[in-house]
Amino acid sequence: xxxxxxxxxxxxxxxxxxxxxxxxxxxxxxxxxxxxxxxxxxxxxxxxxxxxxxxxxxxxxxxxxxxxxxxxxxxxxxxxxxxxxxxxxxxxxxxxxxxxxxxxxxxxxxxxxxxxxxxxxxxxxxxxxxxxxxxxxxxxxxxxxxxxxxxxxxxxxxxxxxxxxxxxxxxxxxxxxxxxxxxxxxxxxxxxxxxxxxxxxxxxxxxxxxxxxxxxxxxxxxxxxxxxxxxxxxxxxxxxxxxxxxxxxxxxxxxxxxxxxxxxxxxxxxxxxxxx
Numbered sequence: 001x002x003x004x005x006x007x008x009x010x011x012x013x014x015x016x017x018x019x020x021x022x023x024x025x026x027x028x029x030x031x032x033x034x035x036x037x038x039x040x041x042x043x044x045x046x047x048x049x050x051x052x053x054x055x056x057x058x059x060x061x062x063x064x065x066x067x068x069x070x071x072x073x074x075x076x077x078x079x080x081x082x083x084x085x086x087x088x089x090x091x092x093x094x095x096x097x098x099x100x101x102x103x104x105x106x107x108x109x110x111x112x113x114x115x116x117x118x119x120x121x122x123x124x125x126x127x128x129x130x131x132x133x134x135x136x137x138x139x140x141x142x143x144x145x146x147x148x149x150x151x152x153x154x155x156x157x158x159x160x161x162x163x164x165x166x167x168x169x170x171x172x173x174x175x176x177x178x179x180x181x182x183x184x185x186x187x188x189x190x191x192x193x194x195x196x197x198x199x200x201x202x203x204x205x206x207x208x209x210x211x212x213x214x215x216x217x218x219x220x221x222x223x224x225x226x227x228x229x230x231x232x233x234x235x236x237x238x239x240x241x242x243x244x245x246x247x248x249x250x251x252x253x254x255x256x257x258x259x260x261x262x263x264x265x266x267x268x269x270x271x272x273x274x275x276x
Contacts (some may be wrong), residue, residue, distance in 0.1 A: 002026060003024065003046075003048075004027045004048075004090060005026040005176075006031050006045070007026055007050050008034045008052075010037070010104075010127055011030055011129060011151075012128075012129035012150050012151030012153075013049050013127060013128060013129040016129070016148075016150060017081055018050050018174045019050050022079040022176065023050070029045070034063050037051065038067060039188040041178065044202075047178065048176055048259075049073065049176070049177040050176055051172050051175050053068075055171070056172075057074075058106050059158075064175075066177075069265070069267070073178060074177065074180065074267060075175050075176070075270055076176055077180045077270050078271075078276075079090075079172065081171065083165060083171060084148065084163045085151070086102075086148065086152065086161065087114075087144050087159070087160045088135065088146075089141060089145075089158055090135065090138075090158070091157075091158050093144070094160070095161060096120065097142055098120055098143070098144045098145070099120065099121065099142040100123050101115060101120045102124075102125045102135060102145050103131050103145060104126065104128045105124045105126070108146070110166060111152070112166060113166045128146060128148070132155045132157055135155075136156055137162075175185065182269075183244070186244070190271075191269060191271060191272060192270055192271075193244060193245055194267045196237065197236070197270065199235055199237070201262055203226065205260065209256075212252060212255070213254040213257075215253075216256075220241050221240045222239060224272070226238070238267075241253075245266065
């Protein structure tokens with residue numbers, strides 16, 4: 001029996017594409033929400049979860065960033081997927097027939113120019129692959145889905161327009177999550193360390209916390225803030241840095257971070273994707 005990797009959404013989603021690229025030997029387990037995908041790994045129903053964290057056009061996936069610090073899972077890998085958005089419709093439909101296009105709220109802004117140019121209304125669906133399935137089930141030639149070509153193949157839809165995304169480099173970054181950390185590896189393209197920490201809301205607290213990364217030559221590629229417990233008096237940050245905690249300069253930077261902050265937790269140490 002093949003091991004399972006959980007995704008949010010249905011078969012044919014971009015998360016499914018990411019699984020085919022990075023874990024082609026695993027069986028994809030569709031889940032209705034991000035929480036369900038995380039829970040599937042926690043309970044052992046799946047070995048891994050493939051979760052989107054940010055897109056070059058839309059920005060961060062807020063739900064994932066909210067869930068990451070408390071998921072109980074560890075990041076063991078990352079994947080970058082070039083997101084090609086396609087207009088999918090039932091056989092026999094033409095572009096002129098389409099009045100409504102259904103997709104996830106994250107995808108709709110990514111092809112807004114195309115929709116405006118063709119006077120097509122964007123309709124929010126919980127998932128782009130589900131939108132494709134429901135368009136196929138509806139059988140109405142005036143309705144289309146914005147999804148991957150994989151979704152079109154799975155649900156028997158025709159591609160009316162390919163690669164309609166506004167940005168030519170439209171890419172989504174995914175994190176692969178596991179119950180157990182694996183800090184023993186070294187990647188051919190370097191390593192990424194992801195962690196969260198808290199600072200008090202006082203002058204220069206973040207500046208002091210970040211100083212060790214600058215003085216030790218550690219490149220920080222991402223820094224995101226959260227409010228802690230609905231309060232304006234404390235802030236939690238999520239960060240990605242280049243390097244491994246065992247690297248001398250990273251170890252010094254993390255020691256200095258711990259001196260000026262509280263609740264430092266490493267979420268994952270994993271190889272940098274070759275597409276980074």
